[in-house]
Amino acid sequence: MPKVPPVLLDQQLCFSIYSASKKFNHFYQSALAPFSLTYPQYIAMLVLWEDAPLTVHQLGERLELDSGTLTPLLKRLEKQGWVSRVRSQTDERQVLIHLTEMATAKREEVYSRIGQCQTLLGMSDEEIDETMAELATVKSQLDNVSRQRLITKNIDN
Amino acid sequence: MPKVPPVLLDQQLCFSIYSASKKFNHFYQSALAPFSLTYPQYIAMLVLWEDAPLTVHQLGERLELDSGTLTPLLKRLEKQGWVSRVRSQTDERQVLIHLTEMATAKREEVYSRIGQCQTLLGMSDEEIDETMAELATVKSQLDNVSRQRLITKNIDN
DNA sequence: AACAATTTAATTGTATACAATATTCTGAAA
DNA sequence: TTTCAGAATATTGTATACAATTAAATTGTT
Incomplete structure (x- = not known):
């Protein structure tokens, strides 16, 4: 009975990407440890620094994440003092995510850390x-x- | 007060990879839905089809995952009939992951599904x-x- | 105005990830 | 042979992801 040639993990594009994603995640997670930001929290902050305030929905479109992921993530960011979550007055379905003063104050420091990361990456x-x-x-x-x-x-x- | 130029999410290599990884994950997850395999379960099966039996440690090296992730994942694969987990006789610290008959029987069917995915991807x-x-x-x-x-x-x- | 359809967040349940710790076992050194 | 460092797996705790559902608010249509 002839053996079917195996599908090799190491030849799968999906695994290359999956593996690189985890490594990158880990890299930024440790680089941002001084700020106690996880990688998903960090990219949420990036978007907010670009363009706060945003609704949960708008943030989700940029990050390609839904409220099931974002709601708890944003609650954690709020608890750590990075953002405030405010029900919109004009449309009470929406929650607006605002930056705190601390977030604005630490923006450049985080940006500079990211710059260091890019240098370290050496590409x-x-x-x-x-x-x-x-x-x-x-x-x-x-x-x-x-x-x-x-x-x-x-x-x- | 001059505004610091923002670090744009869309220019971050890490986000490109993170986003592609999630899309790929989703793609395979739905392609493999008939087999009730998640993406991480699928790549574990790929490695096992290449080279079973393997210890948890060996599997973890290939997948870059530790026992904290693999132990529960393998228990779920066992419950669904894909693998059996057997304490090694020669070294009782180790757990050997064997393929079941069902896993061997379904191998070609899954391989063919993967082939379809690669065709659909069109690269x-x-x-x-x-x-x-x-x-x-x-x-x-x-x-x-x-x-x-x-x-x-x-x-x- | 009334009300069905849609939108927005939150919640629930399942499945990763991974750091840190615990547990058990093995092998080597004293 | 006793002991102890190291190895292998499991467990615990925290944080994503995401499908599916719920709940509340808004909009469109009559």
């Missing part, structure tokens, strides 16, 4: 751009597939 | 190889940084 801007371009291709292909399957599903039903 | 082998090469660079840089910081830490203490 040229060109290399980084190229890698991000490749990943953009992967993501757009994955989005296509989801859309295809959605259409198929609609036709099927 | 050429060259594109995939290139992306994986870029990611290998990123990972080796991240490993270097960790090693550097380890040495620094040892010198510091």
Whole structure:
């Protein structure tokens, strides 16, 4: 009985990405340890520093996370003094996430830490751009597939 | 007071990778739904199909996961009939993960599903190889940084 | 105005991740 | 052979992720 050739883990693009993601996560987590920020908390802060205040929904669109993840994450950020969560007056369904004074005060310090991380990583801007371009291709292909399957599903039903 | 230029989330390599990883995860999770395998369960099965039986430790080295993640994951795989967990006779610290008959029987079916996924993704082998090469660079840089910081830490203490 | 459909957050339940600790076992040194 | 350092796995605690549901508020339509 001939053995089927195995699907090798190390040849799977998905595993390359999964593994790199975990390593990056770990790298930033330890770099940001002085601020007690986890990686997802850090990217939430990045978006808020870009453009606060934002509703939970708007933040979720940028981060590609839903309220199931964000609500508890934001409560933790609030407890640690980075943000305040305020029900909108004009639309009481919405919760606006504001930066605290501490968050504004620490912005540059965190930015500088990120700069150090990028230096430590030691990749040229060109290399980084190229890698991000490749990943953009992967993501757009994955989005296509989801859309295809959605259409198929609609036709099927 | 001049505003510091923001660190833009969308220009962060880490976020590209993080986001791609989640999309891939989701893609495989739905592709493998007929088998009730999550993505981490699937990659564990891939390694076991390559080379079972393996100890928890050996599996963890391949997947870059520790017993804190693997023990409960493997218990779930066992409950669903994919693997059996057997204390080693020669070294009672070790637990050997064996494939069940069901796992062996379903191997080709899962492989074929993976093949379909790769087709759906619609990327050429060259594109995939290139992306994986870029990611290998990123990972080796991240490993270097960790090693550097380890040495620094040892010198510091 | 009345009310169904939609939107927004929060909640619930399941499954990773991983640091830190505990437990058990093995092998080597005294 | 006793002891003890190290190894292998399990457990505990915290923090994501995300599907599915709930609850409250808003909007569109009559």
